[in-house]
Amino acid sequence: MPFYKISEMEAKKSNVGPAMGKSVPGExxxxxxxxxxxxxxxxxxxxPNEEQFMLMLEGKxxxxxxxxxxxxxxxxLIHIPRNTRHGVRALGExxxxxxxxxxxxxxxxxxxNKAENADELMAKLNKD
Numbered sequence: 411m412p413f414y415k416i417s418e419m420e421a422k423k424s425n426v427g428p429a430m431g432k433s434v435p436g437e438x439x440x441x442x443x444x445x446x447x448x449x450x451x452x453x454x455x456x457x458p459n460e461e462q463f464m465l466m467l468e469g470k471x472x473x474x475x476x477x478x479x480x481x482x483x484x485x486x487l488i489h490i491p492r493n494t495r496h497g498v499r500a501l502g503e504x505x506x507x508x509x510x511x512x513x514x515x516x517x518x519x520x521x522x523n524k525a526e527n528a529d530e531l532m533a534k535l536n537k538d
Contacts, residue, residue, distance in 0.1 A: 416443055426519045427452030435516025441509045442518050446471070446500035454497030454531035457521040460510045462490040469504030473497070474531050495525040499535040 419432035428450040433442030470483040475496045514520045
């Protein structure tokens, strides 16, 4: 049914990074709640087939999105267009709500493609 309690959803480990997530597929989009522990984040990547929105719920993360760098925190809404390289690194425990379209197979990590300059971006994410 269309009603979900996040507290009752099964948490699963991401297949591309250390995140723990709870997700739900819809007809045209998928959504989920993702949590990273301090210092965690996926390797910088892009999604050629998916558009994404992230809403920070708790904590802070350093983010690289295209050519921009910033610290994102509770209440920040981020739009990640298709083919836009990005990466995050948690600054303490951090949780966000994600929505991606199209739904595909419902896995939030489905359209993951490592960025060509992932090492360069990782250096930006790991700076103090």
